[in-house]
Amino acid sequence: MDQLFVNLKHWILSWSLWPDALKPLVSAMLTIAPILVVFPLMFALMTVIERKGLGRIQNRLGPNRVGPYGILQFAADGLKMLTKEDIVPRAADRVLHFLAPVVLIVPIMLSFSVIPYGRKMVPVDLDAGILFFFAVGSATELSIFMAGWSSHNKYALLGAMRSMAQMISYEMPLIISSLTVVMLAGTLSLVQIVEQQGGYLWGWLPQWNLFTPWGLAGFLLFFVATLAESNRSPFDLPEAESEIIAGYFVEYSGFKFALFFLGEYLGLFAISGLGISLFLGGWNAPLGILTWLPSWFWFFAKLAVLLAVFIWIRGTLPRLRADQLMNFAWKFMLPMTLLNVVVAAGWHYSGVAGWNLILRWVVCGGVILVAYQQLGRSFETKVTKRTYRYAE
Amino acid sequence: MTPLHAYLLLAALLFSVGLAGALIRRSAILVLVGIELMLNAANLNFIAFWRYGPHPEALGGVMFVVFSIAIAAAEAAVGLALILAIYRHYKTTEVDEVEGMKG
Amino acid sequence: MQPIPEPTTIGPVFLVLSFVTLAGAVAAMSLRNLVHCVLCLVVTFGGLSALYLRLDAEFVGLAQIFVYVGAVAILIVFAILLTRSGEVLGGVFSTGWLAGLTVAALVAVTLVVAIGRTDLRAAPESAVVKAPVRQVGDALMKEYVVPLEVTALLLTGALIGAAILAMPDRRSK
Numbered sequence: 001m002d003q004l005f006v007n008l009k010h011w012i013l014s015w016s017l018w019p020d021a022l023k024p025l026v027s028a029m030l031t032i033a034p035i036l037v038v039f040p041l042m043f044a045l046m047t048v049i050e051r052k053g054l055g056r057i058q059n060r061l062g063p064n065r066v067g068p069y070g071i072l073q074f075a076a077d078g079l080k081m082l083t084k085e086d087i088v089p090r091a092a093d094r095v096l097h098f099l100a101p102v103v104l105i106v107p108i109m110l111s112f113s114v115i116p117y118g119r120k121m122v123p124v125d126l127d128a129g130i131l132f133f134f135a136v137g138s139a140t141e142l143s144i145f146m147a148g149w150s151s152h153n154k155y156a157l158l159g160a161m162r163s164m165a166q167m168i169s170y171e172m173p174l175i176i177s178s179l180t181v182v183m184l185a186g187t188l189s190l191v192q193i194v195e196q197q198g199g200y201l202w203g204w205l206p207q208w209n210l211f212t213p214w215g216l217a218g219f220l221l222f223f224v225a226t227l228a229e230s231n232r233s234p235f236d237l238p239e240a241e242s243e244i245i246a247g248y249f250v251e252y253s254g255f256k257f258a259l260f261f262l263g264e265y266l267g268l269f270a271i272s273g274l275g276i277s278l279f280l281g282g283w284n285a286p287l288g289i290l291t292w293l294p295s296w297f298w299f300f301a302k303l304a305v306l307l308a309v310f311i312w313i314r315g316t317l318p319r320l321r322a323d324q325l326m327n328f329a330w331k332f333m334l335p336m337t338l339l340n341v342v343v344a345a346g347w348h349y350s351g352v353a354g355w356n357l358i359l360r361w362v363v364c365g366g367v368i369l370v371a372y373q374q375l376g377r378s379f380e381t382k383v384t385k386r387t388y389r390y391a392e
Numbered sequence: 393m394t395p396l397h398a399y400l401l402l403a404a405l406l407f408s409v410g411l412a413g414a415l416i417r418r419s420a421i422l423v424l425v426g427i428e429l430m431l432n433a434a435n436l437n438f439i440a441f442w443r444y445g446p447h448p449e450a451l452g453g454v455m456f457v458v459f460s461i462a463i464a465a466a467e468a469a470v471g472l473a474l475i476l477a478i479y480r481h482y483k484t485t486e487v488d489e490v491e492g493m494k495g
Numbered sequence: 496m497q498p499i500p501e502p503t504t505i506g507p508v509f510l511v512l513s514f515v516t517l518a519g520a521v522a523a524m525s526l527r528n529l530v531h532c533v534l535c536l537v538v539t540f541g542g543l544s545a546l547y548l549r550l551d552a553e554f555v556g557l558a559q560i561f562v563y564v565g566a567v568a569i570l571i572v573f574a575i576l577l578t579r580s581g582e583v584l585g586g587v588f589s590t591g592w593l594a595g596l597t598v599a600a601l602v603a604v605t606l607v608v609a610i611g612r613t614d615l616r617a618a619p620e621s622a623v624v625k626a627p628v629r630q631v632g633d634a635l636m637k638e639y640v641v642p643l644e645v646t647a648l649l650l651t652g653a654l655i656g657a658a659i660l661a662m663p664d665r666r667s668k
């Protein structure tokens with residue numbers, strides 16, 4: 001059951017229908033096709049669940065007209081996007097305007113290829129997987145600039161610059177917190193990092209990177225950086241409807257807008273997939289007794305839980321202002337991630353001999369908590385007593 | 393015409409295109425772009441010689457290129473900051489306009 | 496584990512990649528609109544990264560995309576936007592462009608002739624060359640640790656210097 005898809009692929013490859021010369025090509029197609037089908041479907045479902053979830057948080061029903069309980073809303077949205085007129089402003093730069101969504105989607109699709117979805121289920125097993133992921137992830141920022149600049153619209157350009165600045169600022173905590181995991185695992189290959197988180201202490205306790213002080217801090221920092229990298233609430237100032245209309249998307253309509261939307265959510269899935277592989281143990285089951293469920297089920301279950309938390313945060317927290325966002329990245333997250341690297345090194349070198357097992361938890365946890373509290377202090381504003389003025 | 397020759401030729405052509413651009417164009421930013429092209433051409437040269445050279449396991453070429461990329465990035469940052477400062481003063485980025493020695 | 500890629504020859508892939516790289520470079524230096532120039536430069540960087548990957552320099556190829564496309568190109572774009580060079584009104588070429596072009600052509604001819612005349616004894620094409628990232632990291636920490644630290648100092652200096660240079664003058668009242 002665990003290797004269902006791998007066996008299916010080998011069976012299809014063994015049909016005598018394919019000439020031998022074409023076998024590698026067919027193999028590559030068979031690996032890519034499920035990614036191209038599953039993730040956009042997940043995107044479609046997520047839009048519906050997000051709207052219904054947000055609706056419930058805001059004490060209203062979400063969309064409930066199309067299909068039972070509104071499940072088929074994504075089909076209606078998709079049809080609408082496809083049939084809308086594709087308007088390009090007269091002063092816009094046509095070539096760039098057309099290329100921007102393409103340049104967004106291609107690197108994100110490339111970055112899906114190094115994430116292990118299950119045991120032996122990684123599309124491309126690169127030795128430098130994480131480096132490849134971040135390299136193609138940084139190419140998406142150019143597409144946002146292209147979208148904003150080619151629209152020849154002040155608000156689009158402003159939204160694009162803000163978004164680029166935000167993405168660059170939050171790339172640093174994202175990368176340095178992954179660096180902690182890489183340092184302790186000794187390899188850049190995601191497959192090996194997930195395999196090292198396998199095995200269970202005393203037969204049932206998982207050994208994910210999350211269950212260590214540096215792993216917990218690292219995961220939380222990675223989580224916040226993920227929210228910022230995909231321009232999601234509470235970091236969605238560049239595309240908020242009530243602030244800057246739609247920011248850099250404003251001149252896009254129809255299918256190109258759908259591509260941007262798709263690209264944003266797919267980027268969210270890709271970075272969440274990376275976070276799951278690095279910190280949450282990838283496709284490993286949480287308890288030793290639950291390993292009978294297939295590995296790909298656990299990966300997608302963890303992804304679903306993360307996405308539910310993203311939707312929850314979107315409905316709950318207010319938006320951050322541009323300067324608050326940048327201050328947070330450079331003055332809080334960057335020092336915390338650097339401290340995390342040092343703490344992780346201390347954790348590794350203290351080993352598990354004797355008292356060290358408990359001591360390293362206390363010391364590492366203590367250092368991180370003290371730093372968190374002290375760095376957080378710099379963001380407090382003085383809370384004064386409120387004065388009310390009534391109309392007299 | 394070995395592959396090494398081909399890579400060196402490509403690097404030489406890239407270098408001369410970068411040099412031409414740096415000498416011809418009017419905007420200071422494009423001069424910087426030309427300089428980056430020249431640095432990249434040199435990097436390609438290093439990697440080609442590393443790959444087809446006698447001791448690829450010594451990693452000499454790769455190390456040089458790693459440091460060269462880092463230094464080129466730093467130099468681009470400082471160069472662009474200079475261009476910004478000049479723009480603030482002269483209100484233009486054209487290299488022909490910035491010709492007084494005063495100020 | 497994927498099989499090691501085929502050793503490089505002057506095959507069609509190399510020709511296509513080198514054509515893309517050169518075309519991007521020529522376009523980057525000759526287009527009128529600065530933003531188009533930067534985007535063609537990005538294409539050049541991408542082509543170069545593909546060439547590095549073909550030359551079995553895995554780390555350098557990925558670092559090229561990471562640093563040049565993800566950081567330097569964005570820096571140049573920000574500089575273009577902040578200096579309002581988006582619309583170029585004046586001429587494309589500066590005065591004395593003919594002399595510049597001649598010099599560049601002379602350099603090109605010299606280099607091509609020099610390369611053509613050299614008898615380079617290259618390693619056999621089937622030599623398996625591996626530069627895994629782990630080895631690069633080990634080398635950085637063992638033999639090349641002094642250049643690493645010096646580069647770190649240089650980058651810090653460049654960061655602080657660039658920030659100070661680009662800061663607007665504060666007029667003390």
